[in-house]
Amino acid sequence: MAFDLGFDNERNDISYSNSIIQQMENNFDLVLITERMDESLILLKDKLCMEDYEDIVYLRLKVRHNSSRRKLSAETKDKILQWNYLDERLYDFFNKTLDKKISEYGTLRMKNELQIFRSHLEAAAKRCILYYDQFDMKPWISRIKLRDNAGAHCEQLTWGEVKYGDYLRKKQQKYSGEGRVHQPSYGELKRMLNEAQKAVIGSK
Template identity: 35%
Template structure:
């Protein structure tokens, strides 16, 4: 898979974030109910699992097992380099977080970013690569939306719809 996506070993290494302290076993009856409730999601998952398994077969299961072992070694090395300890969050005691080693390199800090901070970082990088102007502030967008709705619906209809 790494070759198909032109990724390096470093591209695949990660730190686990926001892990739960405990796992809860789900009995088979409840598991089947959950799959039924999420029938469409389950069908999509099953389809791509089959595609993934075919790609593993074409790649070679032994070779894939070796690649997985290499990835696990690389992840363990990064954990050793970056993580001092793991403790629980104050607000959510059931979720664990990484405490980075003092003076950790930048790649350790970036791997420890949450999804919001990392998403903001990616968007900032993308802005520097494109000529798309930054999005206006939320209040300006809301004002423009409100003005457009009034223009289309009329003031009276707009007032009625916003009273609900």
């Protein structure tokens, strides 16, 4: 994670990791945790004022076969944590941050939302997935085989991030009416959000 974010993933001093955590906390209002994706998406849905669960529905892609999962020894686990010190600190901090956000959102409210959301996930899986097939290039991973005539929405749910990114950029261009969409900087986005919030508060 640290490498992908542009940080020095080989540094393991606490002062550097603290500065990175502070920088990320200042830049990101919400960090999603992969194995807590359902809770993360519900918080995202609330933060972006989405009304429809279909906006956050997903299908599980590239699932590892159970036969390919291995139990690691305590010694190996310790070595992995040492080798990935900065990643481990980032994960630990934002995992705890997610706990705090769930508490602020309401534990009982989150429990109820999870039940509703997971019923939508089950419905999407039944509607879209025929079965999981072997992924030829990576035989330890399964891939989705869609039902016949599953529909465009199901097809989109199987897209990778590159294809989906291209699709979203084209959609932006279509609605902007321009050949090239201006991508606001983080500062511009923050300023726009503050202005929108003031406008909403002022209208109440």
